[in-house]
Every structure is written in structure tokens, then in C-alpha cells.
Amino acid sequence: MIELDDDRTYEIHDYKTSGHLPSQQDIDSNEQLALYQIGLQNIWNDTKNVRLIWHFVMFDKEFVSCRTDEQIAALKARTIQLIETVENDKEFLPKESGLCEWCVYPDLCPKRRHLFKTEDLPANEYLNDDGVKLVNTFASLAIQKKKHQEKIKTLDEEIDKVKEAVVAYGERESLDVINGSDNKLKISKKQKISSPSKGSSERKELEDILREIGKWDEVSDLDIYALEKLVNEGSLDNAVFNKISKYLNITCKKSVSLSKLGGKEK
Helix, strand or coil, rough: CCCCCCEEEEEEEECCCCCCCCCCCHHCCHHHHHHHHHHHHHHCCCCCEEEEEEEECCCEEEECCCCHHHHHHHHHHHHHHHHHHHHCCCCCCCCHHHHHHHHCCCHHHHCCCCHHHHHCHHHHCCCCCCHHHHHHHHHHHHHHHCCCCHHHHHHHHHHHHHHHHHHHHHHHHHCCEEEEEEEEEEEEEEEEECCCCCCCCCHHHHHHHHCCCHHHHHHHHHHHHHHHHHHCCCCCCHCCCCCCCCCCEEEEEEEEEEECCCCCCC
């Protein structure tokens, strides 16, 4: 809600039903209403003084915050940078958080769809699910490996076979997380990069391009880990990425990690 008081100060009000009461410091660093302020000032040029007001109805308490021109300018710059990062991103990977429990589309998410598919099945049908079998087999082999060190080589070979099957199943079903009876497997993807050999003409051309776009200091002497970080973070726009990618050998490596349902990865 927006109000204009007698001294031409605009007030932006927001009503919160949260059961948690923040501190004034939390409010002063909250960007939500400050972004509304930017929109307000873009619509009405006469907007000079603005008060941001949060009403926490469960506590019958309100917080007021005001932002300086410098703070608003910094927020604009951060937001524009974030927009550019999103627009330049080549792959939008899902990220799990506490908000996942509120999502109404778990059947579309590669991290949640398999759990959504299996959690309501009767036990006999549950164990017949191909993904569940793979996770159960992987977990069983991992336990055996710990108990029988003398069989490590054989077990490693079996685990590698199951990993390959897990990755193939994930690709076939478009899943990043596959759930078993008591465990789950997370499939992670990372691009591995190799650059042209030192002294080659391709190496010199790649170095010249990185200097030209101001990224040389980040990957000095073509540090392969720094170069991978630069590419994987998606901070390069498409034109620049296409320009340097022809000099790089980029392969995608997938790894599999096991964890208890609701627990930590192993």
C-alpha cells in the first residue's frame, strides 16, 4: 500500500503475517520495499522523501526504514548486475531450500519429482521402482565396501557400474535426485576444461581474448581451475563464451553422492 502524507513524503506499507519478529538491522538491510521505492521513483519524478514501513500483524508492531540516495543507487547497481547474470546464464539449475516444501510443482522438479512419484506408493510397488532399486543397490554396496576392505576393488567396480546406471537413469528421466527406501542419490554435473598447450598459436589467441575482455587477471597463466570457475559460473555472455570456447576442450563430468533421506551426503 502507498500513502502520501501532508509533507509530501511517500509511505510504502507492507503487512507481514510471519511468526518471527526481525531486528531493526534486518529491516534496514531488507531490499524488498527498497525495490518498490525504486519503482515508485521511476513512475513519479517528484518522489523525494520515502518511508518504508513493515507491519508485523501477529506482534502488532511496525518497523520504519529510510534509504539514502547512495543506498538506492547501490541497490540499483546490484539488481542490474543480477539481471545481467541471469540473462547470461546458460543453464538454470534448481536449488533446494526450505521453500521447496511450499512448492506446488514438485512433479516438475528434477530434485523433487522422484520423491513425489514414490512417496505415496505401497511398499511392494515402491521397491519395484527402477530408481529406488538403483539407490538401494548403491547404498548396499557402499556398506559392504566399509565392512569388507579386502573386496574393495570388486566393490568399486560394481559401484562404478551402478553409478553409470544411475547417471543414465537420471538423464533418461530428467532427474538430479533419485530416492531409495532409506537413501537418496544426488547427481552433480561439472564442466571440465583443458586449454591449448603453451607456445601454440591457439594459446596466444585465447590469452589475447581474455586480456581484451578484462578476464586475464582472474585466470592468470590460464590456471585451469580458475578457467573452469569462470566458465561454470556463467559470468561470460554468450558472444564471449562462443569466442573462447573454440579454443577449449570442454567435457561434462557427472558425479554421484549418497545420503540418507533428510541427512548429509556421503
